[in-house]
Amino acid sequence: MQLAHQLTSPFPSPTDKARALFTWLHHNIAYNTVAFYSGNLQASTPASTLASGLAVCEGYASLFTALAMHAGLESMVVSGHGKGYGFTALKPGDPIPPFDSGHAWNAVKIDGGEWKLVDSCWGAGHVTGHGLPYVKHFAPQHFTRDNDEFGLSHYPADQDRFYRTDGRYKISWEEYILGPGKGVGGPTIFTGCDTEHGIGERTFLPAMNKIDVRGPSRMLRFQFSSICEHWDNERHGKGKPYLFVLKIGGVDGRNDDLLPFETDGRVWWCDVNSRELGAPGQTLDICNLTNFNGRDGRGLTAKEFKEEQKSSWAWGCVAEWMLM
Structure with missing residues (x-):
């Protein structure tokens, strides 16, 4: 396929070739919302996706693999469950639902000969609801995140397709469905955590979504870190990092305050007594100061x-816990 050659020939690295294809799909293929919401999904081929410029997840994955293989890469389509549009966390006491395979993504062999999991459909944009427009938004984290983090929101039908790096061959369906991913299990993570700030979504502590402030007072450490040890937000991201603060409610939720995070450039931390966090029912937020005393908040120190x-x-929200 001439298109595959044109897109990848400038890049000698298998990783960069795969990245070029992932990026091209964002710019050139849109999600077929009409077919998706009408339930009138038809089987597609890479050729038909190219001709129409429309696809659902399987169309994205099939075209990615076709282009990758024409570019000399090893790639396959992986089907399974995705914690995407329509997924909601189970409530306490809810039964574990049966496995449902309604999503598709890719495994591609890149530098080092390792199978890497990528989701070009989620990387291209997202749906917003029936009758609402498709949002074309580039999300490179669906290419860059490691396979273990990828597995928080993707469960393959073929148990040989986890490609975990933590030494585990696979995880159970129950562990997956009850585990973190899309706000499940940990704090709520707001859009842009990784792309705007270079922060790893799995790095936030405490690793629960609710914090008990009714028990005995105790010191709690709130912590998060960059997406990788080599990340430099000024060199690789969008500029000097913002100052991050913990927005607390004070004793009984009556005294709002902002506590700045300390950092060594890789890890951020803030220690606070549980009694100072706020009252049950309030939220506890990590925020980035976008403006301070009339100047840009980037580069501001604690x-x-x-x-x-x-x-x-002024601030934007990065992560949020509920107090109970």
Whole structure:
């Protein structure tokens, strides 16, 4: 296929070839929302997807594999369950649902000869609901995240297709469906955590979504870290990192305050007594200061925040817990 050659020939690395295909799919294929919501999904081929410019997950995955193989890469389509649109966490006492295979993604052999899991459908954009438009939004984390993190939101029908790196061959369906992923199990992670800030979604501690503030007082450490040890937000991301703060409610939720995170450039941490977090029913947020005293919040240090008089500030939310 000439298209595969045109897209990948400038790149000698298998990883960069695969990345070029992943990126091209975002720019050139849109999700077929009409067919998806009408239930009128027809079987597609790579040729028909190219001709129409429309696909659902299997169409994205099939075209990715076809292009990859024409570019000399080893690739396959993997089908299974995805914690995407329509997925909701189980409530306490809900039974474990039977396995359902309604999604598709890819495994591709890249540098080092390792099978890497990628999802070009989720990387291209997302649906927003029946009768609502498809949002074309590039999400490179669905190419860059490691296979173990990928497996938090993808469960293959073929048990040989986990390709985990933590030494485990596979995990059970029950462990997957009850585990973290799309806000399940850990704090709620807001969009842009990795792309805007270079923060790994799995790195947030405490690793639960609710924090008990009714028991005896205790010191809690809130912590998160960058997506990899080599990440430098100024070099690889969108500029100097923002100052991150923990937005707390104070004793009984009556005294709001912002506590700055300390950092060594790789890990961020903030220690606080549980009694200071707020009252049951309130939320506890990690925020990034986008503006402080009328200036851009990028590059602001915890020391500057503590020493300067605080006249005005603005923030965006990164992660959130519920207090109980």
